Amino acid sequence: MTNIRDLAKMAGVSVTTVSRVLNNHPYVREEKKLAVLDAIKKSDYQQNINAVHLSKGKTFLVGVVIPYSDHPYFALLINGMANEALKENYKLVLIQTSYERNKEIEALQMLKQKQIDALIICSRICEWSTIEEYTTYGPIVLFEDTKGKEVSSTFIDHYKCFLFALEYLFKKGHKKIGYCIGRRSGTNSKYREAAYKDFIEKYSISNNPEYIFDHCLYFEDGEKVVSRIKEMTDPPTALLVTSDQVAAGIVTCAKSQNIFIPSDLALIGFDNQPIAKMMNITTIEIPLAEIGKKLFLQAISDNKEVTNEEIKVHLIERKTV
Amino acid sequence: MTNIRDLAKMAGVSVTTVSRVLNNHPYVREEKKLAVLDAIKKSDYQQNINAVHLSKGKTFLVGVVIPYSDHPYFALLINGMANEALKENYKLVLIQTSYERNKEIEALQMLKQKQIDALIICSRICEWSTIEEYTTYGPIVLFEDTKGKEVSSTFIDHYKCFLFALEYLFKKGHKKIGYCIGRRSGTNSKYREAAYKDFIEKYSISNNPEYIFDHCLYFEDGEKVVSRIKEMTDPPTALLVTSDQVAAGIVTCAKSQNIFIPSDLALIGFDNQPIAKMMNITTIEIPLAEIGKKLFLQAISDNKEVTNEEIKVHLIERKTV
DNA sequence: TTGTAAGCGTTATCAA
DNA sequence: TTGATAACGCTTACAA
Numbered sequence: 001m002t003n004i005r006d007l008a009k010m011a012g013v014s015v016t017t018v019s020r021v022l023n024n025h026p027y028v029r030e031e032k033k034l035a036v037l038d039a040i041k042k043s044d045y046q047q048n049i050n051a052v053h054l055s056k057g058k059t060f061l062v063g064v065v066i067p068y069s070d071h072p073y074f075a076l077l078i079n080g081m082a083n084e085a086l087k088e089n090y091k092l093v094l095i096q097t098s099y100e101r102n103k104e105i106e107a108l109q110m111l112k113q114k115q116i117d118a119l120i121i122c123s124r125i126c127e128w129s130t131i132e133e134y135t136t137y138g139p140i141v142l143f144e145d146t147k148g149k150e151v152s153s154t155f156i157d158h159y160k161c162f163l164f165a166l167e168y169l170f171k172k173g174h175k176k177i178g179y180c181i182g183r184r185s186g187t188n189s190k191y192r193e194a195a196y197k198d199f200i201e202k203y204s205i206s207n208n209p210e211y212i213f214d215h216c217l218y219f220e221d222g223e224k225v226v227s228r229i230k231e232m233t234d235p236p237t238a239l240l241v242t243s244d245q246v247a248a249g250i251v252t253c254a255k256s257q258n259i260f261i262p263s264d265l266a267l268i269g270f271d272n273q274p275i276a277k278m279m280n281i282t283t284i285e286i287p288l289a290e291i292g293k294k295l296f297l298q299a300i301s302d303n304k305e306v307t308n309e310e311i312k313v314h315l316i317e318r319k320t321v
Numbered sequence: 322m323t324n325i326r327d328l329a330k331m332a333g334v335s336v337t338t339v340s341r342v343l344n345n346h347p348y349v350r351e352e353k354k355l356a357v358l359d360a361i362k363k364s365d366y367q368q369n370i371n372a373v374h375l376s377k378g379k380t381f382l383v384g385v386v387i388p389y390s391d392h393p394y395f396a397l398l399i400n401g402m403a404n405e406a407l408k409e410n411y412k413l414v415l416i417q418t419s420y421e422r423n424k425e426i427e428a429l430q431m432l433k434q435k436q437i438d439a440l441i442i443c444s445r446i447c448e449w450s451t452i453e454e455y456t457t458y459g460p461i462v463l464f465e466d467t468k469g470k471e472v473s474s475t476f477i478d479h480y481k482c483f484l485f486a487l488e489y490l491f492k493k494g495h496k497k498i499g500y501c502i503g504r505r506s507g508t509n510s511k512y513r514e515a516a517y518k519d520f521i522e523k524y525s526i527s528n529n530p531e532y533i534f535d536h537c538l539y540f541e542d543g544e545k546v547v548s549r550i551k552e553m554t555d556p557p558t559a560l561l562v563t564s565d566q567v568a569a570g571i572v573t574c575a576k577s578q579n580i581f582i583p584s585d586l587a588l589i590g591f592d593n594q595p596i597a598k599m600m601n602i603t604t605i606e607i608p609l610a611e612i613g614k615k616l617f618l619q620a621i622s623d624n625k626e627v628t629n630e631e632i633k634v635h636l637i638e639r640k641t642v
Numbered sequence: 643t644t645g646t647a648a649g650c651g652t653t654a655t656c657a658a
Numbered sequence: 659t660t661g662a663t664a665a666c667g668c669t670t671a672c673a674a
Contacts, residue, residue, distance in 0.1 A: 003667055014645040019669060027643050046458075049434040050374040051667035054650050059371065061414075069403065070396030078390050082417045086424070091431075093382075094415050096403045103407070110412075113370040137367075219569075220599040248540075252573060252600065278541040279573065324651055335661040340653060348659050372651035375666050 002043040010039035022047065053114075062299050063093045063116040065107045067123050071217060072245060072273050073288065077122055077143070080292020088300060090117075099125050099183070108134040118299035124187060141299045143291065144187050147308045152301075154294040154309045156286060158188045161313055162195035162240065165268050165284060169238045170203060172321060174266060178211030178236035180225055180246055189214075192242070211236045219275075222249020226257055229265070238266035238321070244276040244283055251279055251320065267320040280319040287311060323364040331360035343368065383620050384414045384437040386428045388444050392538060393566060393594050394609065398443055398464070401613020409621060411438075420446045420504070429455040439620035445508060462620045464612065465508050468629045473622075475615040475630045477607060479509045482634055483516035483561065486589050486605060490559045491524060493642060495587060499532030499557035501546060501567055510535075513563070532557045540596075543570020547578055550586070559587035559642070565597040565604055572600055572641065588641040601640040608632060 004022070008015045013032050020028045021036045028036075039045070053059045064081060066074045078092070085092050093116055097103040104126050111119045111134055118139040124131070128149070134140060135150055146153040162179075169177050179196060181189045200207055210232060213225050225246070229235045241247040247269030254261055261267060269276050272285035291311055298307060325343070329336045334353050341349045342357040349357075360366070374380045385402060387395045399413070406413050414437055418424040425447050432440045432455055439460040445452070449470070455461060456471055467474040483500075490498050500517060502510045521528055531553060534546050546567070550556045562568040568590030575582055582588060590597050593606035612632055619628060 004669095005667080015668080016645055016647095016670080017643090020644090023669085029643065032644085046430075046433045046435075048375070048667050049431075049436040050371050050380065051650090052669080053371040054369070054375050054652085054666090055668045055670085057650075069390065069399050070393060072391060075391030075396065078415075079417075082390065082415070086417075092415055094399075094403070094413055096400075096407075109367075110370075112367045115370040218595060220595045223599055249599065255576070274539060274541045278544055278570065325653095326651080329661095336652085337654085337661055337663095338659090341660090344653080350659065353660085369651050372666090373653080375650090375668085376652040376654085378666075 002045040003048070004045075007036065007039045007043060007045055010043065011035040057114065059115060059117055060090050061093050061116045062090050062296065063095055063107050063110055063119040065095045065097055065104055065119065065121045065123070067097050067099045067125075069094060069096055071243075072275075073243060073271060074122060076271070076273070076288035077292040077295075080289035081120065081296040082292075083289075084293045084296045088296075090296075090300060097125065099123075101125050105130070108140075111140070112137040114138075120295050120299050122295075139299050139301070141295050143295060145308070145310070150306060152298040152307045154291050154298065154311060156188075156291075156311055156313060158191040159195045161284060162192045163199055165240050165315070166195065166199040168315065169240070169266060169268065169321065170199075172238075172266065174238040175203075175205055176208070176211070176234070176236045177205075177238045177240065178208075178213065179240040179242070180213040180216035180221075180250075181242050182214070182217050184214045188242075208234075208236075216241065216246045217243060219245045219249040219252075222246050222251070223253050225250050226253040226259065229259070230257060236265070238262075238268075240268050240270075242270045244269040244271045244273040244281060247281050247283070247320070248275045248279050251281065262320050268315075269320075272316055276316075276318070282318045282321045283316050284313050285316050286313050323366040324369070325366075328357065328360045328364060328366055331364065332356040378435065380436060380438055381411050382414050382437045383411050383617065384416055384428050384431055384440040386416045386418060386425055386440065386442040386444070388418050388420045388446075390415065390417055392564075393596075394564060394592060395443060397592070397594070397609035398613040398616075401610035402441065402617040403613075404610075405614045405617045409617075411617075411621060418446060420444075422446050426451070429461075432461070433458040435459075441616050441620050443616075460620050460622070462616050464616060466629070466631075471627060473619040473628045475612050475619065475632060477509075477612075477632055477634060479512035480516045482605060483513045484520055486561050486636070487516065487520040489636065490561070490587060490589065490642065491520075493559075493587065495559040496524075496526055497529070497532070497555070497557045498526075498559045498561065499529075499534065500561040500563070501534040501537035501542075501571075502563050503536070503538050505535045509563075529555075529557075537562065537567045538564060540566045540570040540573075543567050543572070544574050546571050547574040547580065550580070551578060557586070559583075559589075561589050561591075563591045565590035565592045565594040565602060568602050568604070568641070569596045569600050572602065583641050589636075590641075593637055597637075597639070603639045603642045604637050605634050606637050607634050 004015050004018050007018045021033050095107040110116050120141045122143045140151050142153040145155045269281045269283035272283045276283040325336050325339050328339045342354050416428040431437050441462045443464045461472050463474040466476045590602045590604035593604045597604040
């Protein structure tokens with residue numbers, strides 16, 4: 001495999017000159033440049049990128065921590081990042097954690113090892129203090145509110161958002177409102193839980209723990225929700241469903257169980273995924289691709305300043321409320 | 322940032338000894354080892370992985386070329402790879418091409434630049450000859466039949482598979498059979514087209530170009546299919562749908578249009594995605610996660626031998642035929 | 643405008 | 659069992 005030294009020999013110049021033409025630096029006579037270019041052509045030379053990385057101390061790689069890659073929510077987010085990465089000549093390294101703590105730490109280690117220039121954490125499992133230990137090794141960007149902390153973020157105010165949706169349902173006459181979330185322990189879920197608690201307190205609604213459904217991530221999870229509702233003596237009349245996928249599953253399954261939507265059960269989904277549009281599901285639009293883009297841009301920004309940008313969401317009224 | 326030389330100084334040993342400790346090599350006295358370990362602890366030392374890569378000529382990174390990351394088909398495939406990568410201590414670098422040729426070439430370049438140890442191409446857009454130019458730079462593995470070529474692969478025999486499904490429908494009495502595919506120009510589609518052609522010839526069925534639906538990738542694409550069928554004077558009685566996602570979309574949409582499944586329209590999906598199970602869709606199971614695993618293993622195998630493994634698929638009978 | 647040589651942080655060879 | 663020292667392939671002061 002030809003290296004820069006071979007090239008120099010072939011072209012009858014120094015390695016510096018070769019490096020200069022390789023990197024389009026000034027100060028090289030046209031004649032020598034041509035000689036180098038010629039040598040490159042003849043030799044099937046290819047830069048060893050690791051050597052460049054080592055020398056420059058930069059890799060143009062950005063790590064992305066996600067729990068699963070097979071969920072549209074994260075897929076949309078990644079799409080946003082990937083498109084931007086392409087433009088900026090970066091590559092994305094996917095670190096799929098399945099919510100295992102040690103895999104998230106591995107991602108953090110990659111940053112420390114300089115294998116990646118920055119790290120984007122889309123869904124965190126580690127305690128905050130652990131993340132904090134790594135902030136000195138490079139930019140870490142989160143998809144959750146980190147105001148007051150020393151890292152940048154782009155995020156949704158899930159508390160506000162959830163409360164808004166609950167009150168919207170309340171105004172439509174619903175008093176028995178339940179909700180479906182992914183994992184109960186997530187940061188987002190905490191905010192949503194808080195919003196729910198404040199909501200039922202404000203309107204003096206009695207708390208019914210049965211109305212909270214967790215492990216709702218995929219279309220097929222809608223089935224469990226419907227069958228549990230079927231069994232209830234006092235079922236909810238409306239549901240906030242934190243993924244359109246699940247909402248679509250509920251709609252599909254409800255039909256076959258003779259539960260009418262929205263008359264028997266009103267539904268608000270989240271994300272405004274294509275499936276929501278097709279199935280006419282009222283949903284809260286979350287611009288995931290845009291968020292992905294912003295997260296990425298924050299990650300590669302040289303500017304050391306910490307920024308925390310809240311992304312506004314809005315309700316799209318369709319036929320399930 | 323502490324490096325191995327600092328460590329050596331601190332521990333009062335040579336860099337070699339430090340490297341030995343770091344890599345768990347033999348021949349280092351317990352006492353010195355402890356000294357090194359102690360220095361590591363005190364110094365917040367972290368290996369620079371690029372230097373390791375440069376020195377070893379290996380990165381433990383495998384590139385994965387996919388068109389989109391937001392489709393369950395590819396997501397499942399990636400999941401299979403990601404799990405295996407984890408076990409083997411490799412990382413996956415995602416190269417999303419959106420079927421743009423130059424992005425696929427970029428991936429090939431990464432291999433040449435030694436930024437990745439191997440490349441897995443899940444769906445190819447480049448001509449074969451282009452791929453071939455890069456085979457000397459490292460293992461390239463394809464998810465398509467490459468028998469007779471100098472690269473390894475794990476693949477489905479889409480011709481056989483399609484023909485089997487067509488004959489299955491034929492045996493059930495269907496004569497007007499259509500199919501839905503993703504992109505017409507893909508390698509897989511060519512095989513399927515050939516199977517279809519041979520099928521209608523064999524059974525003297527007249528060819529109706531209307532029965533072929535392309536750009537069918539997502540759930541929401543089912544809508545277009547249904548509306549087009551609605552408009553036909555002589556609609557198909559059965560459909561082969563190369564993604565369960567689309568099949569699910571068709572089922573959902575058909576219901577609202579009073580098309581009864583399977584009596585008005587029989588459906589065979591592909592993949593056996595969770596949604597197919599939930600919606601009781603008859604489908605051809607393609608073990609994508611397993612395929613992903615095999616592709617990955619072929620990619621990192623030191624063994625220079627070219628292997629081409631065909632993965633058998635089978636029909637899962639449910640309620641849409 | 644060009645080139646020498648000193649890094650970058652490792653690993654590997656070889657002699658001791 | 660240890661340690662100099664030479665790679666690995668590139669970039670970049672600095673000197674010329």
